Each structure stands twice: as C-alpha cells, then as structure tokens.
Amino acid sequence: MNCKNAQLLLSAYLDSELTGSEMHRLRKHLSDCDCCRQEETELRTLKSILTDVPQVTPPDDFEERLCSLVFAQKRSDDEGWNRSWPLVSGVALITAALTLLVMNHLSDSVQTAPKQGNVVASELRRDQTTLAGANPIFDSSTSFPTGYEGK
Amino acid sequence: MIGVIAKDRISSREGQARFESLMRCTHRQAYSLAYRLTGNASEAEDLVQETFLRAYRFFHKYDAQLPFTSWLYRIMTNAHIDSVRRKGRLRVTSLDQMGPDGAGTWDVPDLDSSPDRAMMEEALDEPVQLALTSMTAEFRTAVLLADVEGMAYEEIAEVMKTSVGTVRSRIHRGRKQLRRFLIQHSPQVIRRISNEL
Structure with a gap:
C-alpha cells in the first residue's frame, strides 16, 4: 500500500x-x-x-410554534381540498361535456359531406338527360340508371 | 360506510397523536442538526419546520421498524440540499470576505486568552461552525451525520440515498476541507485540541 x-x-x-x-x-x-x-x-x-461540538438548543417557544404550524398547515391543506373539490369536479364535467359536443359536431360534418360516388352519378344522370333532350332541373323522371348510385 | 369513515377518523387522530409525540421528542436534535447544516438560527427554524411538514404529510409512508430520526434526517438533508440548490448558492464563506455584520472582518475569538473550559467550548464553536458553513452541502451533511450524530456509513448512505463508497469519500474529502479551513483561519482551534489529546 x-x-x-x-x-x-x-x-x-x-x-x-x-x-x-x-x-x-x-x-x-x-x-x-x-x-x-x-x-x-x-x-x-x-x-x-x-x-465535541455542543448541541444547539432552539428558542423556548419553538416546540409549541412548531406543533401549531405543522398541524395548522395540514388542516389548511385538507380544508383547501374540501373547499376546492366541487370546483374541480365542475370544471372536469364541463370539459367532458364540451369534448363530447365537439366530437359529435365533427362526426356530423363527416356524415353530411357528399359521397364522391353520388356526385359522379348525379353528373352522369345530368349528361344523359341532356342527351335525351329532357330538362334535368324540371324532369327528373327521364333519368337513366347509371349504376353509381349509393357508391 | 359510516363505520369505515369513523375508523379512518380514529386512525388519523391516532396518527396525529403519534406524530406529535415523535416530533416533541426529536425536535431539539433536529434543530441542532439543522443549525449545523444552515449556520444560523433563522434558517435552522425554517428547515426544521419544512422537514416536519413534509414528514407529517408522508407519515403514512414511515416504516416504524426503522428509527424515526433516520427517516427524518433523510427528509431534512433532501430539504436542505434542495434549498441550497434553489437559492443557487453553495455557501462558501471566506474569512477574508466581508463579515456577517457588514464589517470587513469576522470576529474570531482568541482561544489562548480564555482558559475556562466552558468558555473555550463556546469559543471553539464559532470557528468550527464557520468552517462547516464553508463546505459544500453534500460534504457537510455527510461529516455532520458521521461525527455529530454518530451514524454508521451504511445508515448515512441510506439517509443520503447514495452508496457507502460515496459516503466514505465525502466524509474523507469533507474533513480535509474542514481541516484546511481551520488551519488557514483558526489555527488556534487545532492547536488547542492537539495539546489536549
């Protein structure tokens, strides 16, 4: 060593x-x-x-001050939570409701958008009725089946 | 349901009584360690209060098989190191710097002129506290737990959440820092103790 x-x-x-x-x-x-x-x-x-360093003693009133502070603080934390939990629950409820509302709205928008197949079918029908000499606006009974409906 | 609530209330009341009893038994020892860690009465009070507040909040996690002071010191050393880091200062104090009262020098007692034992102990305390305050927080904590609290390295490692090897190194380097400071600023402390041994 x-x-x-x-x-x-x-x-x-x-x-x-x-x-x-x-x-x-x-x-x-x-x-x-x-x-x-x-x-x-x-x-x-x-x-x-x-x-050998001597123990340092706290002030005489420290023990009582310490006890009051620790238990008062804990009580205040508990009371703070008891007071605030209805508010927290309310905010959570409103947030959930708004989320549902937004999701519903998005879902409706998707459903109401025209399907591409229907657009093509409608254009074909208009072309066919025009070729047959009918007015596509006033006489829809003269349209020909296209096979694209519903796609 | 009512029975469960009543039982919880009773155990909470019992827990508070038990905690209060432990706090009353240990607060003096805790204050002394806090004073040695922080170097002044006001910060020591703050540290003890913060420590017991945290301890009470997490009292349900305390394992009653282990000494309460070990658990408490773990909380205190963490709180102290957190506070030192938060304040962004590792309190390194030099006797060459401005004194605590804003004057240009520290008032270090002349031990050779105070033969009385009680007076000498009191006079020794200030330079030693200054030397402790000059150390880095981790070294100071390890040295205090070993020398002032008399804890074993394994226990200190548990308190400081580190390995025994790290504790060994911190204590050794901490003591060397301390000795260097005392030799430089208060050689009379070392001289007086050496003569007694």
Whole structure:
C-alpha cells in the first residue's frame, strides 16, 4: 500500500468502517510511515473537534410554534381540498361535456359531406338527360340508371 | 360506510397523536442538526419546520421498524440540499470576505486568552461552525451525520440515498476541507485540541 491509498482510507479507519483486510494493510503501512501517522493524528484531532461540538438548543417557544404550524398547515391543506373539490369536479364535467359536443359536431360534418360516388352519378344522370333532350332541373323522371348510385 | 369513515377518523387522530409525540421528542436534535447544516438560527427554524411538514404529510409512508430520526434526517438533508440548490448558492464563506455584520472582518475569538473550559467550548464553536458553513452541502451533511450524530456509513448512505463508497469519500474529502479551513483561519482551534489529546 502506498501513501496515497493509505490516506484515502484514514477517515474510514478512524470511524471503524474498514474491512478486515483493509485495516490490516493500513495498520502495516502506518507502522512504517511517519508521514501517514502524522496525517492520522491530525484527522483524529479534527474528528474530536466535531464530536465535541455542543448541541444547539432552539428558542423556548419553538416546540409549541412548531406543533401549531405543522398541524395548522395540514388542516389548511385538507380544508383547501374540501373547499376546492366541487370546483374541480365542475370544471372536469364541463370539459367532458364540451369534448363530447365537439366530437359529435365533427362526426356530423363527416356524415353530411357528399359521397364522391353520388356526385359522379348525379353528373352522369345530368349528361344523359341532356342527351335525351329532357330538362334535368324540371324532369327528373327521364333519368337513366347509371349504376353509381349509393357508391 | 359510516363505520369505515369513523375508523379512518380514529386512525388519523391516532396518527396525529403519534406524530406529535415523535416530533416533541426529536425536535431539539433536529434543530441542532439543522443549525449545523444552515449556520444560523433563522434558517435552522425554517428547515426544521419544512422537514416536519413534509414528514407529517408522508407519515403514512414511515416504516416504524426503522428509527424515526433516520427517516427524518433523510427528509431534512433532501430539504436542505434542495434549498441550497434553489437559492443557487453553495455557501462558501471566506474569512477574508466581508463579515456577517457588514464589517470587513469576522470576529474570531482568541482561544489562548480564555482558559475556562466552558468558555473555550463556546469559543471553539464559532470557528468550527464557520468552517462547516464553508463546505459544500453534500460534504457537510455527510461529516455532520458521521461525527455529530454518530451514524454508521451504511445508515448515512441510506439517509443520503447514495452508496457507502460515496459516503466514505465525502466524509474523507469533507474533513480535509474542514481541516484546511481551520488551519488557514483558526489555527488556534487545532492547536488547542492537539495539546489536549
């Protein structure tokens, strides 16, 4: 193990978080290396500083303020939902109705569009009646069957 | 139907009582960690409030087999890191920069002139807090959970939702950042502790 690898393991070593083999190799290195031992001492000092930092206490009234705030906020969230759900449901209902209306309208437009087969049949009928000398506007009884009707 | 509603109401009331009891037991510890994470009382209060609000909202997801504080700290560290990112600042503070009161310098106590142990602890606290505040949020969180809360790496990994290897690296790099800061700005802290050890 070289110094670079050893120093990467030092923090975990001080926290007793190394595996057995890592600890064995690190201890062997530390027994031979003054520089890494110095590093270990300094990190141990630092850990001791952090372990000893005093607990910071909150203000005296904090506990009560905290409880009031947490439960009041939850109540307000619940009440907000209870107040708003009829509105949300109403909007959803109107949206659904409008969607249905638009879909119906589109479907009607498709159905009322003239079929291409009927247009051709009507043109053929007009040509045939004209050829037969009848007026296609006033006398539709003289038309000839074309075979395109209904297509 | 009425029976089901009544049962839900009872369990909700029981849940609230249980949560309140846990909150009253743990809020001091939570405040202390929040103070170390944020570096000041006002932000610590905000962080604790946000943490307990989130915890109460998702209390139904809490697994009672696990320690409540571990679950709470997970929420707190996420809330803290979210807040730091949202504010767009990783609080890196240099003693060479403007002091907290707008003056040109920080007021760092001279530990060599305060022999009393209680006074010394108090005096040690400020430079250490400044050093903690100078760290990146992820490193600070890992170091605090390990050294101040005394948590194992696996537990910290669970709280921070990361791997044990990442925790190991964050703690090591965090401590080195901290030491560099203290040596540069408050060498008397290191000196005093080294003499005691």
